[in-house]
Amino acid sequence: MATDTSRKVVLASRPTGIPGSSNFRIEEEGLEALADGQVRVDVTHLSIDAFIRTTLEEESYHTPVPIGGTIMAFGVGHVRESRSAGFAPGDAVCGPVGARSVATVPAGMLVKADETRAPLSARLGVLGxxxxxxxxxxxxxxxxxxxxxxxxxxxxxxxxxxxxxxxxxxxxxxxxxxxxxxxxxxxxxxxxxxxxxxxxxxxxxxxxxxxxxxxxxxxxxxxxxxxxxxxxxxxxxxxxxxxxxxxxxxxxxxxxxxxxxxxxxxxxxxxxxxxxxxxxxxFPDRYGEAEEALGGWLARGEIRLDEHVEEGLERFGDALGLLFTGGHTGKLLLAV
Ligand SMILES: NC(=O)c1ccc[n+]([C@@H]2O[C@H](COP(=O)([O-])OP(=O)(O)OC[C@H]3O[C@@H](n4cnc5c(N)ncnc54)[C@H](OP(=O)(O)O)[C@@H]3O)[C@@H](O)[C@H]2O)c1
CATH class of the missing domain: 3.40.50.720 (NAD(P)-binding Rossmann-like Domain)
Structure with missing residues (x-):
């Protein structure tokens, strides 16, 4: 059910080893009216990626997250509301939405996904x-x-x-x-x-x-x-x-x-x-080539990627920890 607030995962403390839920907390944020060019997305799944661990340090190749800052993550979901001509309510999309339940982002950050070709979560896995x-x-x-x-x-x-x-x-x-x-x-x-x-x-x-x-x-x-x-x-x-x-x-x-x-x-x-x-x-010039090859193999059943899905934003920290303990097989996802 649509709400007028979003829940997000913020960094509570910098982990000293394998991250866990105690390093994060959930905060609620109100949803403001969309500005021109913005799109609002109900996020369904987040990709739990190793680079997220590096953003938790004070110095990092990937942009570091300050204490209290929202965790960066790629995700997929459906458009709730749009003020961009390129997106309409119901569109399936993926992009760097951040670790939150409802994302409000510039349209340019999102890519449309064709759910008739592959399940939406594949946009974070085989096609991610x-x-x-x-x-x-x-x-x-x-x-x-x-x-x-x-x-x-x-x-x-x-x-x-x-x-x-x-x-x-x-x-x-x-x-x-x-x-x-x-x-x-x-x-x-x-x-x-x-x-x-x-x-x-x-x-x-x-x-x-x-x-x-x-x-x-x-x-x-x-x-x-x-x-x-x-x-x-x-x-x-x-x-x-x-x-x-x-x-x-x-x-x-x-x-x-x-x-x-x-x-x-x-x-x-x-x-x-x-x-x-x-x-x-x-390799941005080769994204199209990669999508075509991977999409073809996926459609023909020549490639597979099992999914391990953890449930709920509260599980974010423990889910991230699984990457370092080997507690999953295939693609690690968080259902929001
Ligand atoms: N270059 C790029 O642009 C790029 C982009 C995305 C990801 N990556 C890199 O790709 C790698 C895999 O990422 P992923 O997202 O696909 O994660 P993943 O392979 O799904 O999960 C990480 C796996 O690494 C293994 N592992 C963890 N700590 C280990 C250790 N100390 N020694 C040996 N194995 C260990 C674990 O499996 P076991 O149970 O086998 O230990 C764990 O399941 C990471 O190094 C990531 O940084 C690079």
Whole structure:
């Protein structure tokens, strides 16, 4: 039911480790009359993304949130009211709406979604900027994976990792995923069609990788960083590509002063290999291409991304914490 107030998640205290609900509080805000060019959206789902954790620090690559500030998040929902010619009540939309139940934003921040093509939540997953588009850019335009190559992805059972592995597989690579726990490795092989998976919590990753890829790794798509990056650098092949998508093992604390970096980076020189980082927003010219490819695979049932949905804005902090404890598989969402 439409209300004349919105509920929003604000930062109550900066977390010192894994964030939880005590770091946030819910505030109500009144809804004012729309200005020209604004659109009001009833938000249904928020994307719980790793970058949100970095915005909770005083210094951050992504704009830091002040204490008492509203948390930044991407979301989807339906237009309640519009003073923009491009949007009408009932339109399904997605965009950076913030962690709130009702968002009032400039029309230019929103993109319309066609719910007849895919469920609206897919706009945060397979067809989402921070999941599908990110995986697509990393595999196709940073890793340049080729058929027959050996592709390894860390954080493999999460949103970006699940999709990166499946895209590399569609491009003809042999795909090995690294994830925490037997349920996740089983999911990678049996549900997502990965060729093999390594449980970094229960297995010796270096030894298992030598068994599974005795000739070495052509492309490593890294979501985790830290020690795992060194383990992989030691096993890259000549002319390998190491794709730095993220480093979730390093996101707690002030990252502006540095994180645990690779000590085996000379393997790059020894093996004429390349390590390249990227952010998805470096590729705006390729969003259309990514949407077409991902939309086609989704429609043909060639790609899938399971969803883990937490319920309620009050659960925001605990939901964010799941990214760091591995308590979800696939895309992590919050139903508002
Ligand atoms: N470059 C870009 O533009 C861009 C855009 C979006 C996301 N990203 C990056 O992509 C990565 C994945 O993001 P996502 O949203 O798809 O999250 P996600 O993979 O759905 O969730 C994160 C996963 O990381 C694993 N993990 C957490 N802490 C770990 C640790 N210390 N060691 C090993 N694994 C750990 C957990 O799985 P386990 O159970 O397997 O531990 C967890 O499920 C992040 O690094 C994120 O920053 C980059």
């Amino acid at each position: 900027l921070t999941s599908g588009f990110t995986a697509y850019m990393g595999v196709r335009h940073v890793g340049f994976v080729k058929a027959g190559e050996t592709f390894v992805v860390s954080g493999a059972a999460g949103a970006v990792g699940s999709l990166a592995g499946q895209i590399a597989k569609l491009d003809g690579a042999r795909v090995i995923g690294i994830a925490g726990g037997p349920a996740k490795t089983k999911h990678l092989v049996e549900a997502l069609g990965f060729d093999a998976a390594i449980d970094y919590k229960g297995e010796d990753v270096a030894a298992r990788l030598r068994e599974l890829a005795p000739d070495g790794v052509d492309v490593f798509f890294d979501n985790v960083g830290g020690e795992l990056l060194d383990v992989l650098l030691d096993q890259i092949r000549e002319r390998a590509r190491v794709v730095i998508c993220g480093a979730i093992s390093q996101y707690q604390g002030d990252m502006s002063q540095g994180v645990r970096g690779p000590s085996l980076y000379l393997r790059l020189a020894e093996r004429h290999a390349r390590m390249e980082g990227f952010a998805v927003n470096h």
